[in-house]
Amino acid sequence: MANLPTLYEFYTNGGITQGLSVDQPYFTLNNKNISIYSGAMHYFRVPQEYWRDRLRKMRAAGLNAVETYVPWNLHEPQPGVYDFGNGGTDMQDFLDIEKFLKTAQEEDLLAIVRPGPFxxxxxxxxxxxxxxxxxxxxxxxxxxxxFMSHVKRYFNVLLPLLAAFQFxxxxxxxxxxxxNEYGSTEEPKANPPFLPDLVYMEQLRQLFLDNNITELLLSSDSPYDHGSVGTLPSLFQTANFNTNPEQQFNKLKTLQEDKPSMSMEFWSGWFSHWSEKKYVGNVIDFKNVYERILKYPASVNLYMFHGGTSFGFLNGANIDDNELYQPDITSYDYDAPLSESGNYTEKYYVVKELVEKYNPIKTKLPELPKVKPPLALPGIKIETYLKYSDIIEQLPYKLPSKDLVSMENLPINNNTGQSFGYVVYRKSNIDIKTNxxxxxxxxxxxxxxxYVDNKLVTKNVVDLDGFGYWKVKNGTLNLGSETYNSNATLDLVVGNLGRNNFGSLDQFYQFKGLREGVLLNEQKIEDWEILPMEFKREWIAKLSGWSPVTDQVPVGAGxxxxxxxxxxxGDSFLDMSGWNKGVVMVNNFVLGRYWKVGPQQSLYVPAPLLKVGSNEVVxxxxxxxxxxxxxxxxxxxxNNFVNSLK
Known part of the structure; x- marks a missing residue:
């Protein structure tokens, strides 16, 4: 192998005259045959200190490309305010896409980029x-x-940055x-029926061209389910699926004759929702379908090759056929060839074996990088705490409002609203009678x-069919037999568990918080004070007034x-199985959510978030x-507390 050329030596020897071509029934790159063996990895789900390790592991498996999405909400958190690694947001260290692409090239990998906007x-x-x-x-x-005015502003900043990295x-x-998967938005049975807006697709395509993107432009969908309804004749079509590759590729051949076949997403595993069992796939089935793809023959991108973590409040959600909301867990392990912590799984070795078997073009590969196993760190005691009322006093905004206002419509963050976290709706000086x-x-x-007078009334941690959760319409709670003051304070603390990320277009209108009204003994409450609880790093760092824990930890939220x-x-997993529901912060960075409802009972703590010496865990x-x-x-x-969402 020492005498073999690198991937770039093989494809760029003699100079570069042409990019990836689909003008024949097989791919060529720079006029040389290529089958694409790609793996998905989202730079924004992996600490940048680990990018090189994960990319080298991809290359060591025989892959010749890495694929990534580009998250608009992180790169342009406010209109005209951008973060590509130095913008000062809490996720800044994850967002240097230029460094990611440079690192991929240094690790002898090509790249496929999927900028969205969705x-x-x-x-x-x-x-x-x-x-x-x-x-x-x-x-x-x-x-x-x-919509397009926002897309144009963002793309006219993003695409020139990406154009510099073209092959x-x-x-x-x-x-x-x-x-992305635009065909899946079609609703022929809706009233009125909806077909994907191809004027929109052409406007997007033109934005790429106007920003000097000259490489291959493509779309991805299930061709068997959606045909060409969500794409354009000028875009190369690829297929997304996890079973029956021949059916999908045969359909593709009828949609675009004499073109190569490619799966942009062969799903190596799957994701998990809160309250479901953790997805664990079958390695034999995975190997069977992956080999059938390579045998077809077709090119393929494994989605995911390394899933990573939806840090902070960044997990998405689904809305199923019955309009039921299903939030995702923090971990995006995906049962992928590389685990959430970057370890090799059985699927990794399957990929390595099959790519070596089917790729006729041999190039130099690195040795398998060693894995540094996660540490079982010693347990630590809770030392100090802030009770609920202490937190409320230190929130930066207290917004008066006659009516309830959703998170997104709050006049904060330069009038762009609240994206993540919790929001408190407070009514002061209210007469609350017994029961x-x-x-x-x-x-x-x-x-x-x-809460009434800063005391938690709700106790429901895991019953999603009970008061306190999204499944209940017009939910009613008895405030109990306790006697309250005639000038009591009522707080409703609402958490956003993640906005929907897929489906019909009418499912994207997701306003978090409360909007429709609150009644006390059938009388509408008005004149609220609204307090956003965003858990931004700067705010966490400034919290003060911590009280020492003496013999036992106090009961209640805090x-x-x-x-x-x-x-x-070193890496580790923070075991939260002895806790109930909330979020964890490490050195002022929001690691993610935990919840006794399962299936996830721990949070991955990557070593780059830690330091030698003292580390604060809140x-x-x-x-x-x-x-x-x-x-x-x-x-x-x-799964002791699993409560089916079906």
Whole structure:
């Protein structure tokens, strides 16, 4: 193997004259035959300190390309405000896409980039920024002028940045995808029927051309299910599926004759929703379908090759055929060839074996990088805490409003609203009598806890069919037999568990928080104070007034802090199975959500988020805390509390 050329030596020897071509029934790159063996990895789900390791592991498996989406909501968090690695947002360290593409090329990988504007990806709002919801009458993912004005502004910044990395300009990018699974938006049985807006697709395509994108432009869908309804004749069509590749590829051949066959998404695993069992696939089935793809013969991108983590509040959600909301867990392990912590799985070795067997073009591959196993760090005790009322006092905004206002429509963040976290709806000086009934009209988006005079009334942690969760319409809660003051304070703390990232276009109008009204003993409550609880890094760092924990941890919602002292850093899994529901922050960075409902009972803690010496771990627990934080070498799963969403 030492005498073999690198991938770039093989395809660029003698100079670059042509990019990826589909003008014949097989791919050529720079006029040389190529089959694409690609793997998906989202740079924004992996600490950048690990990018090179994960990319080298891809190349060591024999892959010749990496594929990634580009999340609009992270790169343009406010209109005209951008973060590509130095914009100062909480996710800044994950967003240097230029560095990611350079690293891919240094690791001898080509790249496929899918900029959206919609990416799905089981990511919050399909990667779209939530401030779009403030535009009255906006029509997402269509040629609607309101939507396209935002897309044009963003793409005219993003695409020139990506254009510099095109293969024909000496970079790694061989193809760009226009939109994502747009055919799946068709609803022929709807009233009125909806067909994908091909004017929109052409406008997007033109934006690529106008920004000097000259590499192959493509689309992806299930050709068997959607045909060409969501694409253009000028775009190369690829297929997304997890079974029956021959059916999909045969259909593709009828849609575009004398072209290569490619799967842009062969689903290597699947994602998991809260309250479901963790998805675990069958390696034998995976090998069978992957080999049939290669045998066909077709090119393929494994979605995912390395899933990573939906850090912070960035997980997405689904809305099923029965209009039931299904939020995703924090982990995006995906049962992929590389695990969430970057370890090799059985599927990795299957991929390596089959690519070596079917790829006729031999190039130099690196040795398999060694895996540094996660650490079982010592447990740590909770040392200090802030009770609920202490947190409320330190929230940066207290917004008076006659009526309820959704998160997205709050006048904060330069008037772009609130994207993530919780929002508190407070009514002060209210007379609450014994056994008073609070009714929340419509649906909660997505969970709610009720406080009276800073004391938690709700106790429901896991019953999704009960009061406090999104499944209940016009939910009613008895505030109990306790006697309250005639000037009591009522708080409704509402959590956004993630916006929908897939489906028909009418399912993208997702306003989080409360909107339709709250009744106390059938009387409408007005004149609220609204307090966003965003858990931004800067706010977390400034929290003060921590009280020491004495003999036992206090009962009730609050922030609970522990100190992790390390002589060396390493990956680990934070075992939250002894806690109830909330979010964890490590050194002021929101790691993600935990919830006793399962299946995820631990949170992956990558070493780059830690440091030698003292590390602050802060937990926002919504119900009642555990007394300590435990760590594990492996993910902790639990289905004891699984409550079917079906």
């Amino acid at each position: 990416i799905c990806a089981e990511f919050e709002f399909g990667g779209m920024p939530s401030y779009l919801l403030r535009e009255k009458g906006i029509k997402f993912r269509t040629s609607d002028e309101k 024909t300009k000496g970079g790694p990018v061989i193809a760009f995808q226009v939109e 008073s009934l609070v009714k929340i009209l419509g649906y909660v988006r997505d969970s709610v806890n009720v 922030l609970y802090k522990a100190n992790l002292i390390l002589e060396e850093t 937990v926002f627990e919504e119900f009642s805390p555990g007394s300590e934080l435990k760590f594990s070498e492996t993910p902790v799963l639990g």
